[in-house]
Amino acid sequence: MAEIFITRRVFRDAIDILINERHTIDINDSDRILPVRELVKRAHGKAGLICLLNDRIDSVVMDELSSLKVISNIAVGYDNIDIAAATQRGIMVTNTPGVLTETTADLAFALLLGAARRIPEADQFIRAGKFKNWQLIQPQMGVDIYKKTLGIVGMGAIGQAVAKRARKGFDMRIIYYSLSRKESVEKEYEAEFVEFDELLSMSDFITIHVPLTEKTKHMFSTQEFKEMKNTAILINTARGPVVDETALVEAIKDGQIRGAALDVFEEEPSVHPELIKMEENVVLAPHIGSASIETRLRMAKMAAMNMVEGLKGNIPPNLVNNTVKP
Numbered sequence: 095m096a097e098i099f100i101t102r103r104v105f106r107d108a109i110d111i112l113i114n115e116r117h118t119i120d121i122n123d124s125d126r127i128l129p130v131r132e133l134v135k136r137a138h139g140k141a142g143l144i145c146l147l148n149d150r151i152d153s154v155v156m157d158e159l160s161s162l163k164v165i166s167n168i169a170v171g172y173d174n175i176d177i178a179a180a181t182q183r184g185i186m187v188t189n190t191p192g193v194l195t196e197t198t199a200d201l202a203f204a205l206l207l208g209a210a211r212r213i214p215e216a217d218q219f220i221r222a223g224k225f226k227n228w229q230l231i232q233p234q235m236g237v238d239i240y241k242k243t244l245g246i247v248g249m250g251a252i253g254q255a256v257a258k259r260a261r262k263g264f265d266m267r268i269i270y271y272s273l274s275r276k277e278s279v280e281k282e283y284e285a286e287f288v289e290f291d292e293l294l295s296m297s298d299f300i301t302i303h304v305p306l307t308e309k310t311k312h313m314f315s316t317q318e319f320k321e322m323k324n325t326a327i328l329i330n331t332a333r334g335p336v337v338d339e340t341a342l343v344e345a346i347k348d349g350q351i352r353g354a355a356l357d358v359f360e361e362e363p364s365v366h367p368e369l370i371k372m373e374e375n376v377v378l379a380p381h382i383g384s385a386s387i388e389t390r391l392r393m394a395k396m397a398a399m400n401m402v403e404g405l406k407g408n409i410p411p412n413l414v415n416n417t418v419k420p
């Protein structure tokens with residue numbers, strides 16, 4: 095029996111998992127992000143904190159929450175949490191890997207298709223009453239996808255799920271760059287490991303699936319865009335700051351790349367105003383990678399289960415900082 099604070103509105107099924115274990119719940123039952131002072135006040139004295147990817151849980155917050163044993167993030171990415179600070183304080187941090195892999199890969203591929211075939215623009219065209227007749231040289235002519243080269247940056251769970259779709263469904267050539275080589279992936283999807291600069295210059299489409307770390311911040315900036323094909327399309331469903339958004343805007347304006355499809359942004363929820371204006375070559379989505387009903391429910395339940403195990407004194411199934419002992 096412990097006290098848990100949940101920072102935001104979540105599914106009832108997740109709360110029930112905690113209540114069935116006789117935990118006491120306090121919840122900010124709204125979609126409003128709590129300012130630090132309010133979050134600290136509400137979470138004070140609690141052993142568990144369940145949070146979302148846009149709650150920043152840093153050392154300052156942790157210093158105020160000395161009773162904290164488990165931080166359970168409802169996301170696979172955990173760049174919003176200072177892991178080193180948590181580890182130093184003996185706080186377990188958990189995330190929700192796996193359950194969102196296929197759903198996020200679907201979205202990455204949907205964005206690729208949407209940008210290549212200019213689907214949002216075509217939709218707007220019809221709604222604006224502009225579809226008068228079929229033309230051979232149609233305003234929304236896009237580019238082909240099948241048999242093109244897809245560069246995957248970060249061949250983890252989601253990167254591999256995208257490779258499957260691209261290779262098995264669209265006969266694409268897969269090249270990838272990751273921290274380590276993946277022999278089974280190379281075999282199954284005929285994927286080739288290449289250096290990052292080779293991937294940049296060879297790909298027709300580049301899809302990003304790395305976590306946000308000090309090393310991946312602005313992994314895509316002015317120089318990288320210069321190295322890309324001027325027909326290339328960049329898809330980012332990872333984290334906004336992996337791409338230098340100002341450099342991206344310049345690269346599209348200068349014709350260094352054809353366009354981009356983005357689910358994540360550097361200063362979320364703000365989006366660079368120039369990207370908003372680029373209706374012909376940029377597709378935008380409001381961080382919906384994992385946003386199917388089934389997957390969001392699975393994520394919330396997984397986060398609750400992680401919390402339950404951590405508070406029982408067990409190693410939670412999805413412990414991120416595994417040097418911390420319960």
Ligand code: NAP
Nearest residue numbers: 171198248249250251252272273274304305331332383384
């Ligand atoms: P994952 O299985 O951990 O895969 C991440 C991959 O990135 C790993 O394969 C890792 O390489 C590679 N990597 C890490 N640092 C790298 C670097 N500096 N250079 C090259 N490769 C690097 O994670 P995942 O489940 O696929 O998720 C990936 C990210 O997607 C998450 O961290 C999250 O930020 C984001 N995400 C976004 C949404 C959304 O809604 N848009 C949904 C889910 C996830 P090795 O395997 O070689 O170590």
Ligand code: GLV
Nearest residue numbers: 168169170171384
């Ligand atoms: C979503 O962005 C996640 O990291 O789960």
